[in-house]
Amino acid sequence: MSRKENIGPRIGAHKSIAKGIDKAIDRALKSTCECLQIFTRPPRRWAAGKMSLSEEVVEKFIQKSQRAGYTDTSIHMPYLPNLASPETDLYNKSIDVLKEEILKSTLLQVPYVISHLGSPKGNSRQFAVKRVAKALNQAMETLKSPTMILLENSTAKKKKWGNYFEDISEIISLVDKQQSVGICFDTAHAFSSGYDISSSEGLHEVFDQIESLTGTQKVKVMHLNDSKAPLDSGIDHHEHIGKGSIGIECFRELMQSPRFKSLTMILETPIDENINDKTNLDLLRTLRVKV
Numbered sequence: 001m002s003r004k005e006n007i008g009p010r011i012g013a014h015k016s017i018a019k020g021i022d023k024a025i026d027r028a029l030k031s032t033c034e035c036l037q038i039f040t041r042p043p044r045r046w047a048a049g050k051m052s053l054s055e056e057v058v059e060k061f062i063q064k065s066q067r068a069g070y071t072d073t074s075i076h077m078p079y080l081p082n083l084a085s086p087e088t089d090l091y092n093k094s095i096d097v098l099k100e101e102i103l104k105s106t107l108l109q110v111p112y113v114i115s116h117l118g119s120p121k122g123n124s125r126q127f128a129v130k131r132v133a134k135a136l137n138q139a140m141e142t143l144k145s146p147t148m149i150l151l152e153n154s155t156a157k158k159k160k161w162g163n164y165f166e167d168i169s170e171i172i173s174l175v176d177k178q179q180s181v182g183i184c185f186d187t188a189h190a191f192s193s194g195y196d197i198s199s200s201e202g203l204h205e206v207f208d209q210i211e212s213l214t215g216t217q218k219v220k221v222m223h224l225n226d227s228k229a230p231l232d233s234g235i236d237h238h239e240h241i242g243k244g245s246i247g248i249e250c251f252r253e254l255m256q257s258p259r260f261k262s263l264t265m266i267l268e269t270p271i272d273e274n275i276n277d278k279t280n281l282d283l284l285r286t287l288r289v290k291v
Contacts, residue, residue, distance in 0.1 A: 008260075011035065011284050012028060013280075014076065015037070015038060022061045030278075032282070033277070033281065035070060035265070038075060043076075058108060065109070073111070074112040074221055075113045077098065081094035083117065083136070084117060085118060085120070085121065095138050098113070099142075112148055112149075114221065116152055116162075117154055117171075118131075128167070129170045137177075148180055150221055151171060151172075152186055153168065153189050156234055163234075182219065187226070187227075188239070189223075192232065196231055198245070198247050224254070224280075225239065225267070227245045230245050240269050240280055
């Protein structure tokens with residue numbers, strides 16, 4: 001008789017905060033999420049606007065999070081900030097937003113703030129590394145909470161910056177509070193940047209490389225996305241789990257290997273008429289059960 005054992009990590013999705021930040025938890029539960037990622041403001045605006053956090057809103061979010069068991073929620077930075085920007089005004093504004101998101105993570109009792117690395121706009125890779133590290137140091141000057149800033153690996157066909165884990169490793173080495181900086185690993189970004197994670201062997205080789213650069217336990221969150229684009233294409237185009245160029249084997253290994261059990265895994269897959277977050281989560285749960 002076969003023995004079924006659920007050994008895998010917590011899986012969830014990014015959810016909208018429309019009509020109130022606590023509504024993201026309602027949407028997550030409806031989709032059967034075990035964990036959650038949110039924006040705290042409209043992602044393509046600088047100001048929080050109607051999404052400003054009142055004391056009542058914060059209390060409601062915390063209460064719902066506790067009831068749902070969402071202890072490892074991530075806040076994703078909005079899209080406009082650029083922590084590698086050579087433009088002083090944009091750079092300083094970006095640091096201010098990061099400070100605001102760190103403060104919000106403290107208020108909401110959320111452990112992670114995820115940030116893209118930004119673009120140095122034609123400047124060198126070394127310029128970008130130092131620029132991002134400086135931004136992190138400034139943003140974390142008054143950091144007193146256990147919040148971790150997670151740097152997400154990028155994908156880019158032309159800029160060739162931020163899509164290699166050496167870039168993130170060098171940034172971390174220049175940060176004063178290294179214990180407060182980690183990694184958000186995006187599967188589609190890694191694949192389109194040339195990291196062949198389509199097999200279990202390839203996946204472990206990539207994580208061996210990351211750990212040799214940063215040490216163990218720096219990866220805290222994974223964005224689970226298959227890729228419509230081929231390996232090393234430099235194109236960021238997410239696909240449903242098992243429907244793209246990465247294929248199902250990578251995700252089966254992520255669900256079953258003890259190496260990944262402690263990670264928080266968040267879907268950023270498309271939403272369409274036939275496949276939604278729950279469909280992808282149901283598939284991941286079947287992969288998570290080892291027979």
